[in-house]
Amino acid sequence: MAAHAGAGGVRVLGLDPGSLRTGWGVVEPGVGGRGLKLVACGVLAPPPRDPLPRRLRHIFEGLGQVISQHQPREMAVEGVFTAQNARTALILGQARGVALLAGAMAGLETHEYSPAAVKKALVGGGRAAKEQVRTMVEALLKQSLPAHYSQDVSDALALAVCHLHSRELKSRGLS
Amino acid sequence: MAAHAGAGGVRVLGLDPGSLRTGWGVVEPGVGGRGLKLVACGVLAPPPRDPLPRRLRHIFEGLGQVISQHQPREMAVEGVFTAQNARTALILGQARGVALLAGAMAGLETHEYSPAAVKKALVGGGRAAKEQVRTMVEALLKQSLPAHYSQDVSDALALAVCHLHSRELKSRGLS
Numbered sequence: 001m002a003a004h005a006g007a008g009g010v011r012v013l014g015l016d017p018g019s020l021r022t023g024w025g026v027v028e029p030g031v032g033g034r035g036l037k038l039v040a041c042g043v044l045a046p047p048p049r050d051p052l053p054r055r056l057r058h059i060f061e062g063l064g065q066v067i068s069q070h071q072p073r074e075m076a077v078e079g080v081f082t083a084q085n086a087r088t089a090l091i092l093g094q095a096r097g098v099a100l101l102a103g104a105m106a107g108l109e110t111h112e113y114s115p116a117a118v119k120k121a122l123v124g125g126g127r128a129a130k131e132q133v134r135t136m137v138e139a140l141l142k143q144s145l146p147a148h149y150s151q152d153v154s155d156a157l158a159l160a161v162c163h164l165h166s167r168e169l170k171s172r173g174l175s
Numbered sequence: 176m177a178a179h180a181g182a183g184g185v186r187v188l189g190l191d192p193g194s195l196r197t198g199w200g201v202v203e204p205g206v207g208g209r210g211l212k213l214v215a216c217g218v219l220a221p222p223p224r225d226p227l228p229r230r231l232r233h234i235f236e237g238l239g240q241v242i243s244q245h246q247p248r249e250m251a252v253e254g255v256f257t258a259q260n261a262r263t264a265l266i267l268g269q270a271r272g273v274a275l276l277a278g279a280m281a282g283l284e285t286h287e288y289s290p291a292a293v294k295k296a297l298v299g300g301g302r303a304a305k306e307q308v309r310t311m312v313e314a315l316l317k318q319s320l321p322a323h324y325s326q327d328v329s330d331a332l333a334l335a336v337c338h339l340h341s342r343e344l345k346s347r348g349l350s
Contacts, residue, residue, distance in 0.1 A: 053279035056272055060280075080265055089261040093268020094275065097231055101273050104228035105235075 010167065011039060013072035013108065014160030015063075016152045017099040019052065019091050021045050022059050023152025026070045027141065027160040029168075036161060038141040040070055041153050056098045063102035075103040076163035078155075079112035113162050118155075121162040133158050185342065186214060188247035188283065189335030190238075191327045192274040194227065194266050196220050197234050198327025201245045202316065202335040204343075211336060213316040215245055216328050231273045238277035250278040251338035253330075254287035288337050293330075296337040308333050 009029035016023040025041035046058035077099065080092065103110050113121075119128040122136040134154040138144050140161055145154060184204035191198040200216035221233035252274065255267065278285050288296075294303040297311040309329040313319050315336055320329060 051285070053275040053285050056276045057279040060276055084261045084265075086259045086261050086264040089264040090255055090259075090268040090271070093265040094272030096265070097269030097272035098276050100228040100269065101231045101235055101276070104232040110226070110228050 009033065010074055010164075011070065011072045012160040012163050013067065013070070013075045013103070014156040014158065014163065015075060015077045015099050015103075016155040016159065017059070017077070017092070017095040018152065019046075019055055019059075019095040020048055021150065021152045022063070022095060022099065023150070023154075023156035024063065024066055025153060025157035025160050026066070026072050027157060027164060029164060035142070036140050036164060038143050038157070040066075041145070041149070041157055042066075043150065043152055052094070056094060059095060060098045060102050063099060064105070067102065067106045067108070072108060074163065075108040075110045076159040077110065077112055078118070078159060079114050111163050111166075113159060113166075118158050118162045121165045122158055130155075137161060184208060185249055185339075186245065186247045187335040187338050188242065188245070188250045188278070189331040189333065189338070190250060190252045190274050190278075191330040191334065192234070192252070192267070192270040193327065194221075194230055194234075194270040195223055196325065196327045197238070197270060197274065198325070198329075198331035199238065199241055200328060200332035200335050201241070201247050202332060202339060204339060210317070211315050211339060213318050213332070215241075216320070216324070216332055217241075218325065218327055227269070231269060234270060235273045235277050238274060239280070242277065242281045242283070247283065249338065250283040250285045251334040252285065252287055253293070253334060254289050286338050286341075288334060288341070293333050293337045296340045297333055305330075312336060 011026060011028040014025045014027065022044040026039040028037050028039055030037045044059050044062040046055035100110060119125060119133060123132050130151055137154050137157045186201060186203040189200045189202065197219040199219065201214040203212050203214055205212045219234050219237040221230035275285060294300060294308060298307050305326055312329045312332045
């Protein structure tokens, strides 16, 4: 049996890239298409004092290992629509570029969702607090995330859940 | 004899990354340390309609080929200090992240120079026009760049020249 989910389901990698912490989470539909199943999740945190090129390499190689170990077929990242200052956007862009590259090198299809779309898919409203997102992620995956897991992980899982939700709606002709 | 420049010299890859066009140029000290020699230069231009992850892969793989073919030992990129809007900075950051990663994967040492430092090293003033930079690059490398080569290429070569200049000053204890 293949490592990834069989017909009717697809294993999805959700990503929340950052140059210091990149959250990731792999989710698939539950048995018989009922509910959702957490496959694995974690954070890539390169040594903060490493020079930027080495931190980017840490992220790239770490994501390569995650993909090769858990065999997702699609990837979901945040579409960055929020206004930020140029310096923050440049730093975020560097990590995001490397994360998208890791997906492209593995042949993953990439989908983007706005922060509002993610919140709406999970909590029903586009203005939910970050804590609500985590609570909903835990409820949907029927699993508590370790307390030390930061928001990066729940945001990455929320993106994967949002993408599976959107796929499900599309397959039923509802979107 | 090794492909890269021998003792006393070092082959440098200058890069001007962008998501649509990434200019690159490889320069080394001339024979006996006199002057500078253009080894090779070009532009990586992924198909503009390709999705972003595929464009980033094009840049990454293209730079990997450039590095493996021309064997530079150090890399010079622009340190981005100019204020830009967040959207432009994010797009630039994605290409820059992938370019820095390509260097890190090959074990290249990366150096950053501000646009003003590059202009000062080449033209003697931090406020030179872009055309002056190209003219000086051509004069220093004793070679005309093909007319269809865009500013991306002369900017990449200018970064390589600026880095070699800075190395030379350091080796003489002048900076």
